[in-house]
Amino acid sequence: MDMSPKARIEFAIETALETASREGCPPMLKDAVYHAVLPAGSRVRPSLCLAVAHACGDPTPHITDGAAAAIEFLHCASLVHDDLPCFDDADTRRGKPSVHNAYGEPMGVLVGDALIVLAFETLARTMSANPEKLAAMLPVLSRAVGMSGGLVAGQAWESEPSAPLSAYQSAKTGALFVAATKAGAVSAGHDPAGWEEFGARLGEAYQVADDFRDVFSTAADIGKPVHQDQTRGRPNAVRQFGRGGAIQHLEALVGRAIAAIPECRGAADLQQLVRMQVRKIMPKDIELAA
Amino acid sequence: MDMSPKARIEFAIETALETASREGCPPMLKDAVYHAVLPAGSRVRPSLCLAVAHACGDPTPHITDGAAAAIEFLHCASLVHDDLPCFDDADTRRGKPSVHNAYGEPMGVLVGDALIVLAFETLARTMSANPEKLAAMLPVLSRAVGMSGGLVAGQAWESEPSAPLSAYQSAKTGALFVAATKAGAVSAGHDPAGWEEFGARLGEAYQVADDFRDVFSTAADIGKPVHQDQTRGRPNAVRQFGRGGAIQHLEALVGRAIAAIPECRGAADLQQLVRMQVRKIMPKDIELAA
Numbered sequence: 149m150d151m152s153p154k155a156r157i158e159f160a161i162e163t164a165l166e167t168a169s170r171e172g173c174p175p176m177l178k179d180a181v182y183h184a185v186l187p188a189g190s191r192v193r194p195s196l197c198l199a200v201a202h203a204c205g206d207p208t209p210h211i212t213d214g215a216a217a218a219i220e221f222l223h224c225a226s227l228v229h230d231d232l233p234c235f236d237d238a239d240t241r242r243g244k245p246s247v248h249n250a251y252g253e254p255m256g257v258l259v260g261d262a263l264i265v266l267a268f269e270t271l272a273r274t275m276s277a278n279p280e281k282l283a284a285m286l287p288v289l290s291r292a293v294g295m296s297g298g299l300v301a302g303q304a305w306e307s308e309p310s311a312p313l314s315a316y317q318s319a320k321t322g323a324l325f326v327a328a329t330k331a332g333a334v335s336a337g338h339d340p341a342g343w344e345e346f347g348a349r350l351g352e353a354y355q356v357a358d359d360f361r362d363v364f365s366t367a368a369d370i371g372k373p374v375h376q377d378q379t380r381g382r383p384n385a386v387r388q389f390g391r392g393g394a395i396q397h398l399e400a401l402v403g404r405a406i407a408a409i410p411e412c413r414g415a416a417d418l419q420q421l422v423r424m425q426v427r428k429i430m431p432k433d434i435e436l437a438a
Numbered sequence: 439m440d441m442s443p444k445a446r447i448e449f450a451i452e453t454a455l456e457t458a459s460r461e462g463c464p465p466m467l468k469d470a471v472y473h474a475v476l477p478a479g480s481r482v483r484p485s486l487c488l489a490v491a492h493a494c495g496d497p498t499p500h501i502t503d504g505a506a507a508a509i510e511f512l513h514c515a516s517l518v519h520d521d522l523p524c525f526d527d528a529d530t531r532r533g534k535p536s537v538h539n540a541y542g543e544p545m546g547v548l549v550g551d552a553l554i555v556l557a558f559e560t561l562a563r564t565m566s567a568n569p570e571k572l573a574a575m576l577p578v579l580s581r582a583v584g585m586s587g588g589l590v591a592g593q594a595w596e597s598e599p600s601a602p603l604s605a606y607q608s609a610k611t612g613a614l615f616v617a618a619t620k621a622g623a624v625s626a627g628h629d630p631a632g633w634e635e636f637g638a639r640l641g642e643a644y645q646v647a648d649d650f651r652d653v654f655s656t657a658a659d660i661g662k663p664v665h666q667d668q669t670r671g672r673p674n675a676v677r678q679f680g681r682g683g684a685i686q687h688l689e690a691l692v693g694r695a696i697a698a699i700p701e702c703r704g705a706a707d708l709q710q711l712v713r714m715q716v717r718k719i720m721p722k723d724i725e726l727a728a
Contacts (some may be wrong), residue, residue, distance in 0.1 A: 168584060168585055169586055170586065171586055172586045172587045172605055172609075173586040174594040174597070174598050174601070175598065176594065176597060176598055177585055177590070177591065177594035178585070181585060225551075229547055229548075232547060234543040234544050234546075234547060235544055254525055254593075254594075254596075254597050255594070255597060257524060258590055258597075261519065261550065261583075261590050262584065262590045264551060264555065265554065265580055265583050265588065265590060266585065268558045268576065268580045269580040269581065271576065272573070272576035272577040276577070279570050279573035282573050283565070283566050283569035286558065286561065286562035286576070287559065287562040287563070290555055290559035290562055293551075294556065295459060295463050295467055295552040295556065296458060296463040297461070298555070300467070300552045301462065303544075303548055304548050304552075306544075307464070307466060307467075307544050308465065308466055319462075
């Protein structure tokens with residue numbers, strides 16, 4: 149039976165959570181980890197991983213799904229830690245109380261840790277029968293969240309007196325998009341390097357779309373506080389270029405992303421999907437030309 | 439040139455730190471990560487990993503060293519997070535300011551995250567040419583720090599209204615000792631399951647030795663606050679069994695650990711080493727019979 153990409157992702161995530169918490173997991177930790185991951189957010193990154201693998205033929209879907217779940221766990225871990233009082237001090241996330249708000253600060257720290265570990269445990273579990281792909285996958289994911297150019301670096305730039313803007317944004321947002329496209333390629337046995345540019349430009353486009361949401365959406369629409377960029381003095385493309393300029397910038401990035409898709413049998417479908425996804429994550433009343 | 443185990447461990451740790459922070463690492467994060475890992479603590483866990491690998495012939499020392507460094511990073515990550523204000527709120531560690539005390543709370547959180555990731559990045563880097571061993575190593579390490587029975591579980595039990603004592607201690611201390619012995623076996627191509635009991639009993643013995651240090655040492659001796667078990671209402675074998683009873687308990691655990699060493703060509707040396715190490719970590723004025 150063929151499952152939709154969305155169903156595959158949720159199944160992989162729930163299987164990983166269940167397997168990891170089946171025996172001897174402290175009850176509050178288990179609740180808090182589930183709270184951080186379910187119900188589903190937009191799952192943009194794992195969807196991208198599946199889309200790339202699909203475009204490349206996806207010969208080993210269980211490996212794709214394991215990588216996709218791992219990527220989502222790493223993303224959720226960063227959200228939980230970013231929400232902590234010592235960073236954004238955010239009370240809500242995905243329309244619910246943030247983890248530390250619901251379960252206390254110790255759980256906020258531990259759920260992030262648990263999800264980072266779970267990501268790697270999920271790779272180990274789903275790829276044990278295919279060590280070659282595991283060996284190619286592990287550096288892709290670990291670099292994407294690491295201290296040089298990964299998510300941890302991105303968050304750490306916020307503590308520096310000054311930060312190079314492109315390094316900050318590519319670490320904070322781009323790295324996990326790049327990991328998602330590369331992971332899809334690795335799973336399909338394609339060269340991951342060829343997929344880096346596509347992931348990087350999509351990450352930038354997503355960042356601009358997120359800037360639109362921060363400016364034009366309400367907290368109820370997106371389930372987290374808005375106007376955070378202004379409050380925290382962070383760069384925002386809409387404030388920088390204006391609404392029209394930011395739309396042009398976004399469309400240019402999407403165009404560059406699409407142009408960077410390597411030759412593969414599903415390239416045309418993938419282009420379509422990208423355009424559709426970008427429209428989906430923009431605030432409803434903003435129309436794109438492409 | 440043969441290096442001593444200690445030199446091998448420090449070389450592996452410094453190589454991993456340097457490689458991971460060479461390009462694009464935010465400067466304060468880099469300083470704080472180094473602060474958390476250097477200068478060397480006792481390196482008990484990586485030494486154990488090398489000792490087991492050595493007893494089994496150690497045919498691939500660079501894999502042993504990579505695993506040993508990864509284990510120490512995971513250990514350091516847990517120290518940094520445990521020291522945070524929302525847990526132990528410890529101002530000192532290894533005779534220096536704790537990470538959050540020296541660099542602020544955001545760095546305390548991020549350094550722990552960075553070190554968890556670095557552990558897995560180190561496995562990926564040092565074992566890329568040996569995917570089969572990587573595939574066997576990854577679950578050993580990820581389970582040891584995971585949400586069921588690993589370090590994260592151990593710390594999370596402290597947030598539960600009540601915790602099963604043996605589950606708490608085996609997760610908080612035992613799990614990484616078990617990972618250390620199993621990792622040594624995996625590196626040497628031996629069955630890791632046979633080395634679990636040895637690691638588990640050593641972990642328990644180490645916990646009791648740590649209880650002695652908490653009661654009988656000074657903060658200057660051990661570079662961190664003492665009498666924490668009493669202050670925080672945590673179990674302590676010395677307070678529970680008395681000094682004499684706790685010494686007997688410790689000796690029994692060491693005996694059981696030694697009895698559990700699987701057949702291997704270096705078994706006798708390994709026994710010697712265990713007895714020596716246990717004496718080394720006990721407060722100076724407490725003598726063991728064995």
